[in-house]
Amino acid sequence: MSSSEENVVLPKEDEVFLTPKGENYKIVKLLGKGGYGAVYEVIRQRDGKHLAIKCESAEMTKKVLQMDLDVMKGAEAIRSVHFCKVEDRAYIKDRFNMIVMKLINKNLWDLRVERKDMRFTLNTALKAATQSLLCIEELHRIGFLHRDIKPGNFAIGRPEAKENHVVFMLDFGLARRFMTDRKKDIRIPREQAPFRGTTRYAPLAAMMNHEQSRKDDIESWMYMVVEWTSGALPWRKYKANNRKEVEKMKQQLKDRDESMLDEFYAHCPRKEFDRILQYLHSINYFNIPDYKYVLYAIEHAQKANGFKHSDPVDWDENNPYTGPAGPIGDGEPLESIPAGADKEKAGRTKDIKEAKEVGANKVNKLSPSKMS
Ligand SMILES: Nc1ncnc2c1ncn2[C@@H]1O[C@H](COP(=O)(O)OP(=O)(O)OP(=O)(O)O)[C@@H](O)[C@H]1O
16 A cells, blocks of 8 residues: 555544444544554543554555454453553444554653663663563463564553553564464474564574574563663664674574673673573573573562662652562463453453462562572
């Protein structure tokens, strides 16, 4: 679709859309545009609540909105606080499909580059690392891989909703279910898989056209966390058309090239971050990553640097931090939960909640000295 055709079908400022639920939403402004369509801030006319709508042109052959919907419904069924709640949906005839969801705030790419030295304080980077890891573990628990973990796909909530210390995960356009249809086993990896992701953060597996798995989302998370902490990655000057160069440098890290490791970990808590990276390089496609081990490493870095949970984050320097710090699950995949979570699933939610609480106790009992 050409951009002029796109402008005709996509919403315009002040337009009002009626959904089958009988709700009217008025467009306030465009928040962002992607290959699939666009995201807008809207006001629900009934109660004046500010929400977001994500639209996908009806003509798009590759439908990504359904995947967004499946993931967000799954996250709702486990009562995650890290995903936007879906409030409504509609098909606007001959124009676009849309989902209405919670409105959130700036993403973690914008928050970092706004800073004078283009990096978060170590306290903030580690807090963002913890919350984004919790997002990834929950996504895996409901049966999906993200396959495009990057700072632009994590955002903080709005202060009006008292959610500006909560990190949300966004954009499931490249997500993939990793369990078989019977939801018992991991899907057999394809021999070759087309590249999915963003060159700067993509795991080595993706760069080598291998099937991605849970460990690969965490490898991307590691690159993102290092960038938050140090302000840059060694391969920052390379773009998507230099994928081979970037792959070579990520391979040098895996091969323990000392000068590459020195550059990669500049300004980072090297001991803890390196434990994580070496661990990720030691596991394979079928392994359930040990999310708690990764979290311990981050906690260890926090304790070693004397940070407290209440120390403020960079985007809200005058208030104590109140963000969630877990609990984290075992990563044992549940059967993925399709759109329209029903009553039968409500019972399962209780089980999941209990399992999470047990997980929390275990985390608290273990000593960070395990990392040294
Ligand atoms: N619920 C929301 N509330 C506020 N802003 C949002 C919301 N969802 C998405 N956005 C913003 O809209 C933009 C596009 O969103 P999203 O990442 O879902 O689409 P995308 O086009 O697939 O992204 P990209 O192509 O940049 O990876 C991003 O800047 C994001 O921060």
